[in-house]
Amino acid sequence: MAKEKILISACLVGLNCKYNGENNENPKLIELMKEKDLVPICPEQLGGLKTPRTSAERKQEKVITKDGVDVTKEYQKGAEEVLKLAKKLNIKKAILKSRSPSCGTGEIYDGTFSHTLTKRDGITAELLKKNGIEVISSDRYV
Ligand code: SF4
Numbered sequence: 001m002a003k004e005k006i007l008i009s010a011c012l013v014g015l016n017c018k019y020n021g022e023n024n025e026n027p028k029l030i031e032l033m034k035e036k037d038l039v040p041i042c043p044e045q046l047g048g049l050k051t052p053r054t055s056a057e058r059k060q061e062k063v064i065t066k067d068g069v070d071v072t073k074e075y076q077k078g079a080e081e082v083l084k085l086a087k088k089l090n091i092k093k094a095i096l097k098s099r100s101p102s103c104g105t106g107e108i109y110d111g112t113f114s115h116t117l118t119k120r121d122g123i124t125a126e127l128l129k130k131n132g133i134e135v136i137s138s139d140r141y142v
Pocket residue numbers: 008009010011012017018019041042043044045097100102103
C-alpha cells in the first residue's frame with residue numbers, strides 16, 4: 001500500500017529555509033519519513049521571499065516584518081501555492097512548525113515582536129484548515 005502523503009514544514013526536516021537561514025530539524029519527524037511520504041513545503045519561500053529574510057509576525061489582517069515592511073501578499077501567495085500542491089497530490093494532512101506566522105496552528109506571535117503569543121493560526125495553516133486539511137502542530141513531536 002502507498003504511504004500516506006503528509007505536508008511538512010520544510011524547516012522541520014532540516015532544510016535551511018528558516019528566516020535566519022537555519023532550520024528546525026526534528027529527529028522524530030526525520031524518523032517519521034520512513035513510515036510516511038512527507039512532502040516538504042516552505043510557504044514563505046514559495047511566496048517569493050528570500051532566505052535569509054527579516055522575521056515577520058501577523059498583525060491584525062497583515063503580516064509585517066520586524067523593520068516594518070508589509071509582506072502580506074508574499075505570505076498569502078505562499079499559502080495559496082501550498083494549497084495548490086495539497087490539492088494536486090490529494091493531501092489531507094499537514095504537520096507544520098509551531099508559532100510561525102505562516103505555519104503556526106492554534107497560537108502564533110502577536111505582532112509586537114515581544115515573544116507574546118496569541119490564539120491564532122499562521123496564514124498557511126489557516127488556509128489549509130479552511131480547505132478541510134488537518135493541521136498538526138510540530139509541538140506534538142517534541
Ligand atoms: S514558513 Fe514554515 S516551513 Fe518555512 S521556515 Fe517558516 S516555519 Fe519553516
